[in-house]
Amino acid sequence: MPATTMEQLVSLCKRRGFIFQNADIYGGFQGLYDFGPLGVELKNNLKNAWWRAMVYERDDVEGLDSAILTHRKVLHYSGHEDTFSDPMVDCKDCKCRMRADTLKDGKCTECGSTNLTEIRQFNLMFKTNVGPVVNEESYGYLRPETAQGIFINFKNVVDSTSRKVPFGIAQIGKSFRNEITPRNFIFRVREFEQMELEFFVKPGTDEEWHEKWKEARLKWWEEQGVPAEHIVAKPIPKEDLAHYSKATYDICYEFPHGLEELEGIADHTDYDLANHTKNQDEFKINAHVHDKNVDSTSKLALYDEEAKEWFIPFVIEPSAGVERGVLAVLTEAYTEEALENGTTRIVLKLKKHLAPIKVAVIPLKRNNEAIMNMAHKIKTDLLKLGIGRVALEDSGNIGKAYRRHDEVGTPICVTVDFDSIEQEPASVTIRDRDTMKQTRVNLADLPNYIREYFA
Numbered sequence: 001m002p003a004t005t006m007e008q009l010v011s012l013c014k015r016r017g018f019i020f021q022n023a024d025i026y027g028g029f030q031g032l033y034d035f036g037p038l039g040v041e042l043k044n045n046l047k048n049a050w051w052r053a054m055v056y057e058r059d060d061v062e063g064l065d066s067a068i069l070t071h072r073k074v075l076h077y078s079g080h081e082d083t084f085s086d087p088m089v090d091c092k093d094c095k096c097r098m099r100a101d102t103l104k105d106g107k108c109t110e111c112g113s114t115n116l117t118e119i120r121q122f123n124l125m126f127k128t129n130v131g132p133v134v135n136e137e138s139y140g141y142l143r144p145e146t147a148q149g150i151f152i153n154f155k156n157v158v159d160s161t162s163r164k165v166p167f168g169i170a171q172i173g174k175s176f177r178n179e180i181t182p183r184n185f186i187f188r189v190r191e192f193e194q195m196e197l198e199f200f201v202k203p204g205t206d207e208e209w210h211e212k213w214k215e216a217r218l219k220w221w222e223e224q225g226v227p228a229e230h231i232v233a234k235p236i237p238k239e240d241l242a243h244y245s246k247a248t249y250d251i252c253y254e255f256p257h258g259l260e261e262l263e264g265i266a267d268h269t270d271y272d273l274a275n276h277t278k279n280q281d282e283f284k285i286n287a288h289v290h291d292k293n294v295d296s297t298s299k300l301a302l303y304d305e306e307a308k309e310w311f312i313p314f315v316i317e318p319s320a321g322v323e324r325g326v327l328a329v330l331t332e333a334y335t336e337e338a339l340e341n342g343t344t345r346i347v348l349k350l351k352k353h354l355a356p357i358k359v360a361v362i363p364l365k366r367n368n369e370a371i372m373n374m375a376h377k378i379k380t381d382l383l384k385l386g387i388g389r390v391a392l393e394d395s396g397n398i399g400k401a402y403r404r405h406d407e408v409g410t411p412i413c414v415t416v417d418f419d420s421i422e423q424e425p426a427s428v429t430i431r432d433r434d435t436m437k438q439t440r441v442n443l444a445d446l447p448n449y450i451r452e453y454f455a
């Protein structure tokens, strides 16, 4: 099977309503995309699968949804105000601006000129005024990661749930980074969603948990249809690690544009909690503290009953991008199949729990009242199963309906025809997306059939 290209994905996503360029009626807003009728379903399904695996199926993780607007002190003491930046240069010839680490042999990526400015640091955070008064202190930020919302709520969650290490706090939500050069469709964008877990452990057990989380996350991606053979878990060399990290795996996937990061799994040691903790001198702190003058009112620590002392937990952070996940899942699912009759069909072989539409109910004739009534009733009945979206597809052309639902990954089509309303017992045709096999099922057995299929 030939590798899926970005052109194929972009074209399908626009044509079928998965993903649109933001503000395209005004020429497009660079680095921003909108999820259409089917994209929102796919994205929700992926996020739900993550939440289920991280929160519901475990006994050691709590969920959280913190604010997007972030207090400036949070991002000061976390180190983001000073260090969350990319090196940038300008080309003096073609005036384009690019990340210094993307230069090719020291040359402009657009025109090849070597007439470049000095490299300077460009902070990636979106700063915004908060409240009706504009002064030196009235600003905040759109969060550049969901993680800080978890760290500043550490004490709230511990106090309200009585959690002890090891335990985690999971969050899914929007983050914002003013990327110098957004590119590769939804891979590098300025507004995106993250699925982040901060897993707090006792110092000394962090390396073991780091490995465990790497294994758990690879298994999860496999369950989403992204197989291990298309993923590389790259350990980042010591000299390239971020200052807050002791060890990091970049989970890299073979995207259409190359092998790039899908998820990062980092051992942050006690860096994050220590940096937001008052009276840091009371603790044995492992990590470098960004600014010792922290004016937080709390110590983000736990009491060790055995050792009779307070300690700051270490953190393992598996952090995945939702858009990158969607792109990986689409890349794997996209298939062009040569059929026996010489034509080709495009089929999106999504895992069924990710499919935007679970079942399409197709009335053969839309101007036949009895057929339409039965189709409506089937839709209503199947919806009650709680499997997700069930769509009534009354375009009136069965061939086109099958093609459309192959392309958007609908696992099952249910067709209501004249036999359905004329013969006893009533029955319908079920068509399978992947095999295209059609089988006749009694209407009375349909809900059970569908329930078992999606179980």
Ligand SMILES: [Zn+2]
Residues within 6 Å of the ligand: 091, 092, 093, 094, 095, 096, 108, 109, 110, 111, 112, 113
């Ligand atoms: Zn240039």
